Amino acid sequence: MRPMSEASNTNRSNLDSINKKSRRKSNVSNGVDDTLSLYVHFPFCSRICGYCDFHKELFDRRKEMLYFQALAVDTEIAAREVTAKRKKAAKIVLESIYIGGGTPSLASPKLFSAWVAQLKELFEFADDLEFTVEVNPESANAENLAVFQQNGVNRLSVGVQSFNTASLKTLDRRHKVEDTLRVFYTARASGIDNISADLIFGLPDQTLHQLHHDITELLDLEPSHISYYQLTVKDNTPLARDVETGKLRLPDNDTMAVFYRAGSDCFADNGFERYEVSSFAKDGARSRHNKRYWSNQPYLALGPGAHGYNGEHRYSLVSDTEKYVSSLLNDNRRPLMWDRLTEHDRMLEDIMLALRTTDGLEISRFRKLHSRSPEEIFNSDEYHNLLDNGHLEISKGRLRLSDDGLALADEIIARLTL
Ligand code: SF4
Incomplete structure (x- = not known):
């Protein structure tokens, strides 16, 4: 994708004019007027993993409080902007909400609940809303899972990654294998049955035997959805440096292909349907939120480092929590950067996103x-x-x-x- 360009102080008017064009264009096939999906980025983690290039920083209670204050302003402005030009009086319906991070399971239950209450004032929640929160096994517990469930969360995305203790350590993950087992049981006891699990393959020095162990352990926990990712080396991460210096060795491309195939086959044998390159679902458990991304429909983004799409152009919020907070609390302004897509960009995106799906x-x-x-x-x-x-x-x-x-x-x- 082309580099993002810094938004000028014409952000607001840009957004207005872009929304006008979007509505003229299609509308509603792209859903701007009636329904939306929402992605929210929670930028704090209790430890920084060496392979990660998401926007994140170490958790700090004071910073979290400022983040939630800024998020409330962000939510309010964004809701006003997307509803301002509508002719209908009814609120926009949210079809899906996805809270990603970072580690959203670190969020204060009280602050999280207050934010959801605000969201319900500003938007309508669809009757069949899909509301997902990403959780890490070490920080999901009976208390916060119950609060998530009471607030309407009905789907969890658990960062399992591996069942191999040495691999978890190599990845700098904080959790232990028993934390993963516990989170599945606790989530179900809290009333959340729809559980997706992230599993990474192609870990340093991973063998096919170890991979089978990871897959078998995961299948025993009976998730409804699996996101099966190859470990990729992102620039400027500790993992990239370790691979460069030879401290860590990743499987070669042929081995990666074998690992991908091994996972796909095992999931298929166990009743999972592959519906996108990395996504496998049991009956009816396809991610509706991701489907919206893949079919290039608009989605609203909130939080530092979050990416959104207004039906015509893509945007991101500044990847710096301090700047995010300052812009919203001091200037009452969403710190947006726009990626202005040409018609050719849009065609390529449609193709690229759709061809990754089995549809x-x-x-x-x-x-x-x-x-x-x-x-x-x-x-x-x-x-x-x-x-x-x-x-x-x-x-x-x-x-x-x-x-x-x-x-x-x-x-x-x-x-x-x-
Ligand atoms: S927990 Fe997730 S977001 Fe946080 S550093 Fe690790 S991989 Fe990145």
């Missing part, structure tokens, strides 16, 4: 939105080669990657859109 790209919808067919965007030679070798297929009006193609999704999409 694929709906060709007629693409044509309607962009007045061009996807074929016109693709590198023609690559496109025909991929159709010929079966990595890409067209059926029932959709263009999608085959089973083998999905394992190579990033590479194939890059080749197609060269």
Whole structure:
């Protein structure tokens, strides 16, 4: 994606004019007027993991209090902006809320509850709202899980990552394997049954045997959804330095492919449907929030480092908690940076997001939105080669990657859109 550009002091008017254009364009197929999803970033962690490049900092009660004060202002301004130009008097309906981080399970139950109460004043919650909170096993407990549940949280995303004690240590994760077991039982006892688990493969010196152990342990806990990620080395992280200096060794690409396939097969054998490259769900447990991202529909973002999309352009809030707090509490201004997408960017994003899903790209919808067919965007030679070798297929009006193609999704999409 192109680099974000710093928003000027015309943020507010930019947002207004962009919203006008969005509404003229389609609307409502993209849902700006009636429904929205919301992502909120909670930026604090009790320990900083060496592989992480998310916006986060060490937890501090005083900073958390300022964060929640700023979040209240952020929420209020954002709600006012998205509702200002609507003709309908009814509130916008939130279809999904996702609190990510950072480690949201560190949040003060009292401050969290007060923020949800504010949110309910400003928005309507859909009857079938999907409300997810990311939790880390060491900081999720009976008290905060009960408070989440009382506030309408009905889905947890648990940062399991591994069941191997040495790997957890290498990743700098704070939790122990028993914390992971406990969080599943405690969540269910608190009335939250819909539990997604993050599992990482391709850990330093990981063997296939260790990976099978991780997968088996996870399946025993019966999550409804699994996000299965390859460990990637992000620039300027301690992990990148350790890999560079040879202190840590990651599996090679062929081994990574074997690991991905091993996970996919085990999940399929145990009743999970792969519906996106890294996402596996039991019946009915697909993430509705993520679906909204992948189908390029608008979502509102709140919190430092959060990314949002208004139906036409992407934006992010400043990745600096202190600046975030200062901008909202001192200047009453959302510290936004806009990524102004061209029509070509939007077409590429639609393609890229849709081809990572097993539903694929709906060709007629693409044509309607962009007045061009996807074929016109693709590198023609690559496109025909991929159709010929079966990595890409067209059926029932959709263009999608085959089973083998999905394992190579990033590479194939890059080749197609060269
Ligand atoms: S807990 Fe999550 S957000 Fe926090 S440092 Fe570790 S990986 Fe990053």
